Amino acid sequence: MSNDARIIFHIDMNAFFAAVEELDHPEYRGQPIIVGGDPDGRGVVSTASYAARQWGIHSGMPVARARALCPQVIILPVNMERYRAVSSQLMAYFRTLTPLVEPFSIDEAYLDMTGLAQSWEHAIAWAKTIKRDIKARFGLTTSVGIGPNKLLAKMASGMEKPDGLVVLRYQDLPAKLWPLPVDELFGIGLATAVTLRKIGLATIGDLAQAPVDFLTRRFGSYGAKLVAWANGRDTDLVLSERERPESIGRETTFRTDLHDPDALFGHLLWLSDAVCTRLRQERMLCRTVTVKLRFADFRTITRAHTLINATDVTGQIHRAAKRLLQEHWQGSPVRLLGVTLSGLQEKSAGRQMAFFPDPQDKQDIRLDKALDNVRERCGSDAIWRARYLLTGSRGKGEDK
């Protein structure tokens, strides 16, 4: 099917964070809720429930101002981990419908429904089913926009909130899209909108009819894009999420062959730390740890260990890697050392609970969290285990 005969859905979860909080706290249902900031009234509103919006509260507003508008507003902290979990369940649900799912943000996704919906009427029926399904399975309301491409689907979902269902075909543009002010067109920032209005293009319709060369003189190639967008033209395809890695590995070749056990074990810790950090960034768990050793004579061995329970805890993986190294390294000089994690699974699939957990785990998890936090904010080189300074294993190794 050619590009302009596609049927694309944009699905937007209405007031997502607030809706999830209402699910978790049924007692707040229907009340004005804002998510963001702390009860002391600092920070800004991340999401406001529809009940809160009736009081004039909107996202981005300082929490203090929201409380001034609506003194009884319930202020909840952001529980991103929980929203992410619900989001990944939603995305998983979308993928049961079509493999062409492009998560656009935590609460939005594009679905290419061309294969499933043979007509616009059929598409509407599908959209109703999906809305009903999401309501029944997740307790959430959605706005679904249907269009021949991502841009129009996205514009359509924004036209009816909450609980909307809008179809925006090319023939609908003059009535539904063009009367809107230019700053509502997806892809147009505040500054561009100001400039456009200054040159007399106030509505999307004005922009759609403007001469392309006039705009390219003003905005360069972006100008041509603006006109195309205003005419509902968008060639972007729905790109399903990039492939998840099958394994995560790192190895390092030493400048001089290593035979000092302390140094070798130090490097092993560094490599374990590096692959586990990456594993957690991917939101995955692993079950198999492989250690690779290349000796001075280029003889290479790999030895693997499979854990009973999948993990992303650096301490657990490092201990498994260390046992492998202790068991299989007899002391001959090492040229290259590598650690690879495989048997990967999405964290969202669930974490297997365990009897008799290692008391060390709790401490390890806390340490991982602290390190990840610093690294996320300040970069991966911001913090190191003191051990690396002693063994000189800092910052080496290549991703595999």
Next chain:
Amino acid sequence: MLFSVDQVALSQVLQPVSRAVAARTTLPVLEGVLVTASQHGVTIAATDLEIGIECHLPAIIEKEGSVILPARYFVELVKRLPAANLSISLHEANNTVEIVWGKSQYIIHGLPAEQFPSLVKGIGPETFSVAGENLREMIRRTIFAVSHDDARPILNGVLFELKGENQLLNMVSTDGIRLACCVGEVATRLDQSHSFILSARAMAELVRLCPADDDVKVWVNENHAIFQLGGLQFMARLLEGRFPDYKQVLPQEFSTSARLDTESFLASCERAALLSRKGNINPINLHFTDELLAISAETPEVGRVHEEMAAVKTGDDLSITFNARYLVEGLRALEGEETIFEATGPYGPSCLRPVQGSQSYFYLVLPLRTG
């Protein structure tokens, strides 16, 4: 050493004994079987130091003596000989054994018997005894739940607990995710309580050797357990270390309880697992409401499944997710038409047990924490 023996009888003894021969070892003697001729007959023994098997068979002894013969050659050769009387003699000066059948002659080089490690034997009154059939069932229903991760070697074994006060044998295994416990009766009076741990490897060999219609006598000492299985003695080294305090994780009460048809429940779980594959795990969701259990699973790229079955439920409604494998393996170990499923909540242990059964059995399993 000189004796004559029936090929069929010798071969029948060599097959089980050779299972204790070490597969990979740096000690050549462990690759052999010890053949001993004494006034009582012939004894064949093998050990890899973790397990050992010794078996006795009648023979006409003309001269006593003993030798170690490489299992690879001796066992395979005897197996291929025709059913006939074999004459076996040892040339002591060079540990060479001659096997003669009719006009055929075979020479195998052996090792001096003194090099063979001595096998611990069950001497004196046994510690306890148990019906072979019972022991076999108990092993079958616990062995599958042991850990295969050598990070905690103690979990690679099955715990035996003998209670002097109630004449019961408990067998417990766990890999840290599920826990199987089977309780059976002992056949002879116990004087005192004992507890020891045997490796899954030893259990797997033991279950093959268990007689169906005879009691098994068991001796337990500091380092070994010895099982008398018909004419065969099986020795297993005890695992060292402390088994985790499993009683601590046994739930005191359950918030949901449901009665289910075992076979349909198992079949449903297996079907749901088929359509659920997320990396290494197969998450399936059980949703209990009054009189109904809904089993569902989905894999984005594959599809989804939703099944419903009758369940007589008491207590709270429950939605709980398991890795299907752990449910399926537990259900397979149950016997009886009906199963009781009990749960402590979506993030606590659940318990499966048969409504009726000859042995008291339960299987505890932990769910997946989702979301």
